[in-house]
Amino acid sequence: MSALQASREQLASLDAQIADLERRLVALHHEKCLVQDELDAYKYPVLNLPNEIVSEIFSQTLPPYPICPPISGTLSPTHLTHICSKWREIALSNPQLWRAIRVSFWYNPIVISRRTELVETWIGRACYGPLSIELDIIGIGSAMPQLHSSIFSQRARWEYLKINLNLIDRIFSLTETMPFLRHLELDLNSEPEDGLTTSLILGPAPLLRSAVLAGFAPSFVILPWSQLTSLGLRRAFPEECIPILQCAPNLVHCELHIVTNEDFIPEEIQLLQLESLVITTPENNREEFVVINSFIAPALRRLDISRYQLGMSATDTLTSLFSRSGCSLEELRVTDASPDTTLQYHILASGLPSLTTISVSVRPAGTAMISFSPS
Template sequence: MLSSLEADRRIILELNAQIEPIELHLAGLRSKRATVQARLDAYKYPVSKIPHEIISEIFLQFLPTYPLCPELAGWYSPTVLTHICSQWRQIALSTPQLWRAINSSGYAVGEIHIINDWLGRCGSCPLSLEIRPAENERKGLLGVLDSQCAHIEHLKIVGSPIVLTLLDSAMPGLRHLHLDLWAGSRSIKLTMAPLLRTAVLVDAACTVVQLPWGQLTALALRFGSPKEFCSILRQAPNLVHCALELKAYYNDEVVRPEVNLPLLRSLVLKSPPQNVDSKMIRSLVAPALRILKVSEQCITTLDQNPLQPLSSFISKSTCKLDELCIIYPYNEKAPYVPLERYQLEFSSIPSISANCGHHFDENIFDE
């Protein structure tokens, strides 16, 4: 028994002898590590020296320019900025402007929850909302947005008749409204929007929506007839910019009396290729007009004097155009009236150009 204890003591001594140099080596490594770590800790990365206000501004540049809306989820969502580090997460969450433009497309998982979070983060910032929700989320979305009407500055609604009940509330901050409505949508009368200045109405919205037309300075109407458009334009004498796109088929006569738009400076008038009909341009008088972008079939006739509708419009309006852009039908091999003839007959207009295409131009709001 005693001999075995003595043997164990010798083993302990041997192990201690082996451990001692290892511990000395570890101590040296730890000291070296501490020295290196101290150097790293002493270095301040340039990005960490940037004031939070500058980082917030950089984050804002990551997003589409307001009032355009980023994605709710994915690589182009401001939520990505909260996944980089804890410091940047706090900066992102404390920057209300990052969360003020919301696109409800119905594609993001848990969309209602995400929108509710964003509304909480944006505080009292003016809101830009684009709403085309999935059918199963419309009522839930309405419940979330109903309390935000006072903050809505830009509003776009596509389809959903349920969400239209938002327009029954006062919207004291609303400046721009875009409505693209289905046939059969209920009538809407928006009267409590004192700051509303620009609007886009598409399809059924041209006939079921009543706005404070006299306030508007820019208006775009799509897929209506001359009669429908003129009934609106007659109530909007303060328009400075206007864009109109006629629907494919209608049986309207020339509207009488003509619609006088005394302040109008730019007009976009488009029509499907199959419509060779100048009723719309013949229904307007615009003495202050400077820019006209128009589909060829809206200003020509099929008789011996094809440019008579355009000549008549310019003459009766007594306007002095600075720019005339002829939009030729995109599916035609050759224009009905060559550009050279426009340039010859309207030589007093400084800029006469041509464009082939069918995309609707809503850039009137940027002019």
């Protein structure tokens, strides 16, 4: 019995020694980690910065919001999670890094599934703040169910939205309330399918002030035009643009990319607050076409216009605009000008004391810059 008792005591002693060794090993490992951290901080001082500063540095490395960073690569927040465990933790805990999302969808079901999962991950990391969304959708019918569950269900968080669609699908809708939406850009590359409604009406968006419609969108999209202060209409016909502009009296900036139409009949467009106007034409659409004759814009200060939008006599067209509007133009930029017309703009400027700068882009190459003082 005494021998058994002695054996038990020996085993207990060994257990105690093993436990003590384990505690020493844990302490040594902890001490090693501390020493390693000190060495890393010495070799890599950036690792010793406070998390708040590192998080701000991360924010500064990405494109400024609302510009969307790439999904991968050095300018992507995902790249920051691959540097080290500490930086990964900091990046994942900063919602501002994940609030701007740009992604493309097309017919491949595997691509749709993976991209949808990626979008859901980013939206989750962005927590509950506003979002900047940029979508390029090809084959919308197959992608829309997933998009509705991952992206369109977040309408209440949209602040900046850019969508490129090849067609309007039956289940595509923007009619719900979007309380944070400030900017909308919609590019529609084909007409709605047969049997669909001919218009897409935007739901309540009280903060919306800026919009860009391209392709077939000006024909089928209805926005709260009177709210807008900035509007772009791209690849649009004048008969589409003019009714829209007549309903948008508060525009301060307007950009028109006009497709010419021989049957166009000018109608008056009064934009009393308009300060900046851009009018261009497609590269393959170079007939002379004077939509500027429709404008009455007394507050106009900056005009960027294609020479093809000035008609046979640029001087007469511009003089008529100034006389009709009573505006005091300060900056004029004419694109696609021929070398022999530069003198016309020089003569024009001499009679406009408010004009400080003329920029003439001479075709086929080179840019002639002519500057004038108010006197």
